[in-house]
Amino acid sequence: MHALLLLLGAWLIPTRVAVPIGQVQKSGPLPGAVTAPAEQLGNAFAAVATHVKPAVVSVYSERLARMRGQEQSWPFDGDFLRPSLQRRSPFGRQAPSPFDAPDEGVPMHGMGSGMILDEEGHILTNNHVVNDVDEIHVRLADGRQFEAEIVSTDVGTDVAVIRIRGSVPKDLPTVSLGDSDQLRVGDMVMAVGAPFGLTQTVTLGIISATGRSEVGISDFEDFLQTDAAINPGNSGGPLVNMRGEVVGMNSAIATSVGQYSGVGFAIPANMIHAMLPTLAKGASVTRGMLGVILQDVDADLAKEFQLPESKGVLVADVNRGSPADTAGLKVGDVIVRLDDKPVTDRHEFRNRIVGMSPGAKARLDVIRNGKAQTLTAEIGKLGGAAKQAVPAAAPPADPQDHWGLTVATLTPDIARQLDLDDEKGVFVESVRPGSAASRAGVQTGDVIVEADHRQVKTVGELADLLSKARERNRALLLLKRRGASLFVVVQDG
Numbered sequence: 001m002h003a004l005l006l007l008l009g010a011w012l013i014p015t016r017v018a019v020p021i022g023q024v025q026k027s028g029p030l031p032g033a034v035t036a037p038a039e040q041l042g043n044a045f046a047a048v049a050t051h052v053k054p055a056v057v058s059v060y061s062e063r064l065a066r067m068r069g070q071e072q073s074w075p076f077d078g079d080f081l082r083p084s085l086q087r088r089s090p091f092g093r094q095a096p097s098p099f100d101a102p103d104e105g106v107p108m109h110g111m112g113s114g115m116i117l118d119e120e121g122h123i124l125t126n127n128h129v130v131n132d133v134d135e136i137h138v139r140l141a142d143g144r145q146f147e148a149e150i151v152s153t154d155v156g157t158d159v160a161v162i163r164i165r166g167s168v169p170k171d172l173p174t175v176s177l178g179d180s181d182q183l184r185v186g187d188m189v190m191a192v193g194a195p196f197g198l199t200q201t202v203t204l205g206i207i208s209a210t211g212r213s214e215v216g217i218s219d220f221e222d223f224l225q226t227d228a229a230i231n232p233g234n235s236g237g238p239l240v241n242m243r244g245e246v247v248g249m250n251s252a253i254a255t256s257v258g259q260y261s262g263v264g265f266a267i268p269a270n271m272i273h274a275m276l277p278t279l280a281k282g283a284s285v286t287r288g289m290l291g292v293i294l295q296d297v298d299a300d301l302a303k304e305f306q307l308p309e310s311k312g313v314l315v316a317d318v319n320r321g322s323p324a325d326t327a328g329l330k331v332g333d334v335i336v337r338l339d340d341k342p343v344t345d346r347h348e349f350r351n352r353i354v355g356m357s358p359g360a361k362a363r364l365d366v367i368r369n370g371k372a373q374t375l376t377a378e379i380g381k382l383g384g385a386a387k388q389a390v391p392a393a394a395p396p397a398d399p400q401d402h403w404g405l406t407v408a409t410l411t412p413d414i415a416r417q418l419d420l421d422d423e424k425g426v427f428v429e430s431v432r433p434g435s436a437a438s439r440a441g442v443q444t445g446d447v448i449v450e451a452d453h454r455q456v457k458t459v460g461e462l463a464d465l466l467s468k469a470r471e472r473n474r475a476l477l478l479l480k481r482r483g484a485s486l487f488v489v490v491q492d493g
Contacts, residue, residue, distance in 0.1 A: 044242060045190070045204065047244075048190055048240060048242060048243075048244050049190065049192070049202045051244040052175065052190070052192055052238060052240050052244055052246075053141050053192055053200055053202070054140075054141045054142070054173035055115055055116045055141075055172075055173040055174050055175045056113060056114070056115055056116075056141060056175075056192045056193065056200065056237055056238060057113070057114045057115070057116060057123060057138045057139060057140055057141070058111060058112075058113060058114075058138065058139045058194045058199045059111065059112045059113060059114045059123075059125050059129055059130065059136065059137075059138055059148075059162070059236060060109065060110070060111055060136070060137045060138070060139065061109070061110040061111070061112075061129065061130055061133040061135065061136050061137075062107055062108065062109055062110070062133060062134055062135040063107075063108045063110075063132065063133045063134050063135075064107055064108070064134060110129070110133065111194060111197055111233050112125060112126060112129030112130075112193075112194070112233060112234075112235045112236045112237075113125065113129075113192075113193035113194050113233065113234055113235060113236040113237030113250070114129070114138065114162065114236045114237070115175045115236075115237065115238045115246060115249075116140075116172050116173060116174050116175065117161070117174060117175065117276070117280075118172075118174055118280075119168070119170070119172050119174065120163070120168060121146075121163050121164035121168035121169075121172065122151065122161055122162075122163050122280055123138060123148065123161070123162045123163065123164070124159070124160075124161060124175075124236070124249065124272065124276075125160050125161075125162060125235075125236030125249075126158050126159065126160060126235045126236040126249065126251055127153045127154065127155055127157075127158045127159060127160040128158055128235065129160065129235050129236045130150055130153070130160050130162060131153070131155075131160075135147070136148040136149065136150070136162060138162075138164065139199070141173075141199075141200055144169070146164045146165065146166075147164075147165040147166065148162045148163060148164055148165055149162060149163055149165045150162050151163050151279065151280065151282050152278070152279040152280075152281075152282045152283060152284065153279075154275055154279065154284070154285045155218075155219070156218060156219040156220050156285070156287070156354075157218055157219070157220050157267060157271060157272075157275070157285075158217065158218040158251055158267065159249070159267065159272055159275060159279070160236075160279075161276070161279040161280055175238060175246045176244070176245050176246065177245065177246050177247075177269045177272070177273050178241055178243065178245025178246060178247045178269055179245075179247075179269070179270065180224065180247045180248060180268035180269040180270045180271075181268075181270055183207050183210060183224065183241070183247055184207065185206075185207050185208065185209060185210065186206055186207065187206060187207045187241065187242075188204065188205070188206055188241075188242055189204075189205060189206065189207055189226055189228055189239050189240060189241055189242075189247065189248075190202055190203070190204050190205075190228065190239070190240045190242075191203045191204075191205070191226070191228040191229065191230055191234060191237060191238070191239050191240075191250055191264070191266075192237050192238055192240065193230075193233060193234035193235070193236070193237025193238075193250060194233040194234065194237070195229070195230070195231035195232065195233045195234050195260075196231055196232060196233055197233055198233070201234075203228045203229035203230070204228055205226050205227040205228030205229070205264075206226065206227060206228075207224060207225070207226055208225040208226055208227050208263070209224075209225040210224055210225070210268075211223075211344075211347075211348060212224070212225050212265060213345075213347035213348075213351075214347065214430075215252070215254075215265060216430055216432070216433065217251065217252050217265065217433070219432070220271075220287075220350075220351055220354055221347070221351075222267075222268055222271055222347070222348070222351050223251070223265040223266060223267065223268070224239065224247070224248045224265065224266045224267075224268055225263060225264070225265055226239060226248075226264050226265075226266060227262050227263070227264070228264060229260045229264075230250050230252075230253050230260060230264035231253070231259050231260050232258070232259065234250045234264075235250060235251055235252070236249060236250070236251075237249070237250050238250070239266040245269075246269055247266075247268070247269045248266030248267055248268055248269055249266055249267045249269075249272060250264060250265075250266045251265055251266060251267055252264070252265045253265070271351075271355070274355055286357070286358060286381060286382075287354040287355070287381070287382040287383075288353050288354050288355065288356035288357060288358055288360065288379040288380065288381070288382060289322075289323065289353065289354070289358075289379065289380040289381060289382040289383075290322065290323050290324045290329075290353050290362070290377060290379065290380070291318065291319040291321075291322020291323050291324040291325060291380065292315050292316075292317065292318055292319070292322070292324045292329060293315075293316045293317040293318075293319075294313040294314065294315060294316060294335075294346040294349065294350070295313070295314050295316050295346060296313060296314070296345050296346055297310050297311060297312050297313065297314050297334060298310055301314060305332065305334055305367070305370075306367070306369070306370030307334060307367060311336060311342065311343070311344070312334045312335055312336035312343050312367070313334065313335050313343055313345065313346045313349050314332075314333075314334050315329055315330065315331055315332065315333045315334070315335065316331065317331060318330065318331060322380065323377045323378055323379060323380040324377060326377070326378070327364065327375045327376060327377035327378070328375050329364070329366070329375060329377070330368065332368070332369075333366040333367070333368050334366060334367045334368075335349065335364055335365070335366050336365050336366065336367060336372075337363075337364070337365035338352055338353075338362060338363070338364060338365075339362060339363050340363070353379065354382060356379045357379065358379055358380055358381035359378060359379065360378070360379045361376055361377070361378060361379075362376070362377045362378075362379055363375075363376055364376070364377055402436075402466070402470060402492070403435065403436050403437050403466055403475070403490055403492070404431055404432035404434075404435020404436055404437040404438055405428060405430075405431060405432075405435075405437045405442065406428070406429045406430040406431075406432075407426045407427060407428055407429060407448070407459055407462060408426070408427050408429055408459060409426060409427070409457075409458045409459050410424065410425045410426060410427045410447055411427075414427050424449065424455070424456075424457045425447040425448050425449040425456055425457065425480065426447065426448045426456050426457075426458070426459055426461075426462045427445075427446075427447055428442060428443065428444055428445060428446040428447070428448065429444065430444050431443060431444055436490050436491060436492050437490055439490075439491075440477075440488045440489060440490040440491065441488050442477070442479065442488060442490065443481065445481070446479045446480065446481050447479065447480040447481075448462060448477055448478070448479060449478050449479070449480055450476075450477065450478035451465040451466065451469070451475055451476070451477055451478075452465055452468075452469060452475055452476050453476065469490075470492070473491060473492040474489060474490065474491045474492065475489070475490045476488075476489055476490075477489075477490060
């Protein structure tokens with residue numbers, strides 16, 4: 001075998017041929033028939049970039065942070081640049097070095113991207129790009145600079161609308177939002193923004209996946225996944241299809257090294273489009289609520305609930321007095337369609353419900369005891385009085401959402417995976433970044449065994465205690481973590 005490989009190798013090595021001096025042939029360009037397809041594709045890319053870039057802005061922010069003894073507390077991460085020893089801010093003002101005056105505020109400079117929505121100077125960007133800052137400036141593609149102000153934000157989706165302050169120029173270029181529901185995996189897309197401060201950068205890729213949830217970035221997730229290079233500074237910039245339409249807003253990356261690793265996430269344009277009229281007016285987004293606790297249907301559950309296939313969402317609990325309760329939904333129902341559109345999973349269903357206006361009528365096709373029936377529910381208001389209703393067995397989502405926790409009752413299977421012997425408590429499935437629980441140091445995988453000195457055995461018990469703790473804006477939690485116990489104080493604000 002080795003001899004055969006060696007012989008093949010020798011056979012594949014080209015023979016060198018001596019060419020007399022003066023007879024060397026110069027290679028010219030390849031024939032147009034060969035290069036035309038590539039040139040046409042390149043022309044299309046250039047046309048899209050030329051069309052979109054003028055409406056993409058760089059968003060600069062500044063905040064004065066306080067020094068804490070010998071430590072420096074940096075409020076910015078990801079898209080935000082940490083302070084440097086430079087003596088001048090991006091807009092020409094003299095900025096003190098962090099080491100010159102340790103008792104004074106340290107200017108923290110951040111940078112992201114945005115896109116101009118209309119001739120009135122409204123600009124779309126991420127909430128995390130402009131959240132909790134003192135000053136905002138934008139720089140247009142043509143170099144013009146303006147002060148900007150926040151019009152409204154939506155923390156749940158990480159979306160913000162800002163606006164040029166003062167007199168707005170009459171010749172602002174604008175973007176056009178496309179239909180993100182029409183995107184297919186494999187469609188080519190282009191990302192535009194300011195990665196690492198390199199403004200007006202264009203990268204190319206494809207749609208790698210749609211409907212990504214449980215990423216852990218925001219409360220309501222339905223991300224587009226792309227392999228177009230996205231890095232810190234790209235947040236708030238557009239993801240564009242090959243017609244020059246904005247189909248998403250670049251928001252985050254999955255990485256272990258802090259920069260592009262081939263997996264980026266963008267908020268779909270359709271999710272943004274539904275909120276824009278409200279945000280542009282400076283109002284807060286109102287979301288719908290049904291009042292159920294759901295789980296996805298696997299093959300085993302489909303068999304137990306007499307379902308023809310593993311589709312739909314299983315109702316695990318119904319909050320008393322909620323729209324779902326009033327509509328007649330029951331534990332064990334499987335919702336298979338919402339307003340004549342199939343239900344795929346609980347995240348997709350939840351996003352559709354929260355996207356509906358309170359008071360709207362929702363048609364629910366359910367399977368109960370193997371038989372199909374249709375119910376009509378009047379959508380409630382998320383965060384309204386109905387959300388505080390006492391659940392039949394499991395808690396409402398509000399206490400978890402408020403403190404930034406996603407939890408589950410500790411089952412024997414989970415206990416075995418965590419090497420816990422007969423431990424009782426509530427397992428922390430995830431912690432929302434930037435939430436009260438995250439600031440207190442609660443981590444995914446922790447087990448909450450006590451809240452405010454009371455033993456916790458179920459999610460319902462924890463929810464009741466956390467609801468009471470909201471009155472004083474703090475809760476004392478006893479955690480089990482890798483065999484050790486520790487107390488943490490979770491504070492709101």
